[in-house]
Amino acid sequence: MHTSLPTPANPADALRRLIHLRWLSIAAMLGVVVLVPWLLDLSLPGRALLQIPAALIAINLLSLARARRLDEHRPTELFLQLAVDLGAWSVFLYFTGGATNPLISLLLPIVAIGAATLSPPFAWALASLAVAAYSILWDFNEQLDIYDSGLAVHWHLAGMWLTFAVSAGVIVWYIVRMTAAIRSRDQALAEAREARLRSERIVALGNLAAGAAHELGTPLGTMAIVAGELARNPALDDDTRADAELLREQIGHCKAILGNLTLRAGSLRAEGGETLAADVWVSGIIERWRRLRPHVALTVQCDCGPSAPQLIADTTLEQAIHNLINNGADASPDGLACEIAVEAEHLRVRVLDRGPGMPDPPLPAAPAPESPGKGLGIGLLLAFGAVERCGGRIRFSDRPGGGTIATLTLPLSALRP
Template identity: 75%
Template sequence: MPSPASPTDALRRLIGLRWLSIGTMLGVLLFVPWLLDIPLPGAALLPVAVTLIAINGLSMLRAARISAIHPAELFAQLCIELAAWSAFLYFTGGATNPLISLLLPLVAIGAAILPGRWAWLLAVLAVVAYSVLWDFNEQLDIYDSGLAVHWHLAGMWLTFALSAGVIVWYVVRMTAAIRRRDQALAEARESSLRSERIVALGNLAAGAAHELGTPLGTMAIVAGELARNPGLDDDTRADAEILLTQIAHCKTILGGLTLRAGSLRAEGGSTMAADAWLAGIIERWRSQRPHVPLATRIDCGDPAPTLVADTTLEQAIHNLINNAADADPAGIECEAGIDGAELVIRVLDRGPGMPVDEAAPRSPGQGLGIGLLLAGSAAERCGGSIRFAPRPGGGTIATLSLPLANLQP
């Protein structure tokens, strides 16, 4: 896709300006003889406008079919415009015609969109055209010299106003395009930095997974022996069994870490209904943090849409719920449903909430922690987003929005 200030966009703007030139030429042919009683050689001028119309039509077809244009082609387009106006001015008084000032916007536009050498060459050609029209032209028959001076000054004013409007319009659009390009570059740099952080975290996680295998195995053996010790009371034995369950969860997470890292959809992921997928994620979270109450409301319609079980998104939802539980261990809520073409998951807590200067909704990856950084990355890879907003009455609402089209098989 071309950038906002690409040569193809410049060509489209030149096509629009050429329609303005054609309209100006036809307007002169139509109104000057009628309003000013100045005869014009229509037989010589009309072919100039018709030729420009044909060239502009061909340029429109070309602009619609190509994705890259060499600056030399833009230079050629401006030269065509320069030649057309030079021919038009030749038959209407040459340098004495106030419309001669319309050559200046062409030079200004060339300076804005062409490389230096092409822009200078266009300026030289415009000066040469002006100089040639100074001596070589066909003067118009104007019988009243006083009236001619008056209309010449009026034409100079009109040409100046038109030239100023064209230059401002074009430069403003170019400036806006440059701003959009700079913003896109800034967003790309931010995304690149975020991706580098995620890659670094992935390398760190891979090393941690390798190193934690042995201590987790030792912990599992010790916890198993404690759970089988007949001398322990029931409460201690129950705690040992919970510890075994948590160790098993840790080993499962570490075992699937490499599959989850950097994958939009897990290899071999199965398809299931959206409500069943979400219910499974919530139940797995409850098994890991049974002491934090979690109220859920899942309404994905009947029947619920079928999704591909995505482990990276499972981890994202898990991290959002974890974040809320850390902020409010007394109890949190999770709501999920279909909103148009999106699956929307909201996690609500009554924790301390967001700072006043951060109360506006924002994207992840802005100092909210590694878990939410990874959750945001997983959402972005699916074309979704995570936003945070204050909850009325205190607390925070985290909203995960995922396009259904990117989740369905």
């Protein structure tokens, strides 16, 4: 079985983090040049040393401008940037005692960053450069003259402690930032995988629906004929004929839905809906639902402002709102409420029922279809798919006093013509 190596971190993000760390290196070099002569009464080649942070400042400004222009960077560029930092510290250490300078431990964070962000060949190459620099500085360096050997040992140990603390802080900061970026990427991948699986289920349901629409045409026609004959039969009492007429009307709605199924399934959003005011659009959905379930009381409250925004009547979103109301009616057949409002560039539809309330455990972000009769199954799955495609969301919460509140939120920017 083939096992792929883990992909290195994004070079663009790694370069931006490296630019921030380079400012810390520049500050550390300037601090050494300014503070060490005052603390240790040492004479440092200040002119030569100041040229190194000056060069790093110029390189960092150019890198910053490049990072803002480009979104993607090649891994080779990140390796070269780390090699520049390694070379700058090596030159700085050459003028300040070489391998005897405790600051030489600062080469280790550069190697650690390279190991965390570069591919294995580049990481090993950077480690080899660091070992080579350390070895060269062992014999080739400018020694510093310290007259008090006891003071020299004391400050050397203090320098070792300081470089250890700085190295540990830099490594932890960088690894924590990189780990957070990896977790964010993994979460995005998991969400994309869930969306793909959900889309596959919806496609499978669409194929089944097409076959069902074809097969249901004949029995629905037969039922319509029988219901019509019963409604016109004078031998039946008035209540029975009224029930037969209602049955014929509902069969007519079913045939109309099946007749529009093919047209709705294949139409594009821009072609499949007309432009309507938000309140008119949602009110039309509610009226069509009422014709299908006239025995369920539905209270509607609409607050779309004095001038409701114009929206494209997306048929898939119509079905999503229809399914939410239908699920609320299944849970609360004695009555439910629907609130429509436009708030902060969003269309918000709330369905409030007096059913059994939220299940335990709560509903996931996008539930899988359940068996018929349980509710919150295929219809809700389709609703989640349609709403998420437009950048919206569906959330469920407990209703005070018992029941559930289903809140559908849609961005107006995705619905405007």
